[in-house]
Amino acid sequence: xxxxxxxxxxxxxxxxxxxxxxxxxxxxxxxxxxxxxxxxxxxxxxxxxxxxxxxxxxxxxxxxxxxxxxxxxxxxxxxxxxxxxxxxxxxxxxxxxxxxxxxxxxxxxxxxxxxxxxxxxxxxxxxxxxxxxxxxxxxxxxxx
Numbered sequence: 001x002x003x004x005x006x007x008x009x010x011x012x013x014x015x016x017x018x019x020x021x022x023x024x025x026x027x028x029x030x031x032x033x034x035x036x037x038x039x040x041x042x043x044x045x046x047x048x049x050x051x052x053x054x055x056x057x058x059x060x061x062x063x064x065x066x067x068x069x070x071x072x073x074x075x076x077x078x079x080x081x082x083x084x085x086x087x088x089x090x091x092x093x094x095x096x097x098x099x100x101x102x103x104x105x106x107x108x109x110x111x112x113x114x115x116x117x118x119x120x121x122x123x124x125x126x127x128x129x130x131x132x133x134x135x136x137x138x139x140x141x142x143x144x
Contacts, residue, residue: 003093004086010097011090012138016122019090023083030079034072091118096134097127 003011003019011019092102098121108114130137 003090005089007089007092007102008096009093009135010127010132010138011093012097012127013094013123015138016090016094019086023086023090026086027079027083030082031076034075034079037071037075091122094122094127096132097138098122098125099128099132099134 002009003015004022088105091105091108095102095104108118110117127138
């Protein structure tokens with residue numbers, strides 16, 4: 001649980017990959033559950049009053065006031081917030097392992113560049129050897 005929810009300490013590359021993949025799985029599972037609870041075909045074909053939502057040109061319009069969407073919105077919001085929290089927590093700890101402040105995680109919010117930087121910096125470079133200001137080396141003590 002400390003891996004996924006705490007913003008303190010350090011983790012190595014393996015822990016970062018594990019936490020990152022877990023956050024994506026959690027987001028997908030919860031959003032998928034919301035979509036399972038409310039099948040899109042039912043939501044898109046009928047409005048709150050049961051009337052068809054097909055427009056004159058044969059396409060469908062989604063009625064955002066449809067009460068059937070509420071469970072899906074709630075599940076999606078919970079999944080997204082939980083996934084963001086976990087993702088930022090593992091990013092912060094990985095940055096600590098590299099010797100950076102956790103605030104550098106904000107670079108990940110920059111479209112395209114942020115994702116490339118995050119992947120290279122956190123996923124492939126080694127962390128600092130030995131203890132640093134953020135904690136002990138996650139690989140253990142250095143052998144002389």
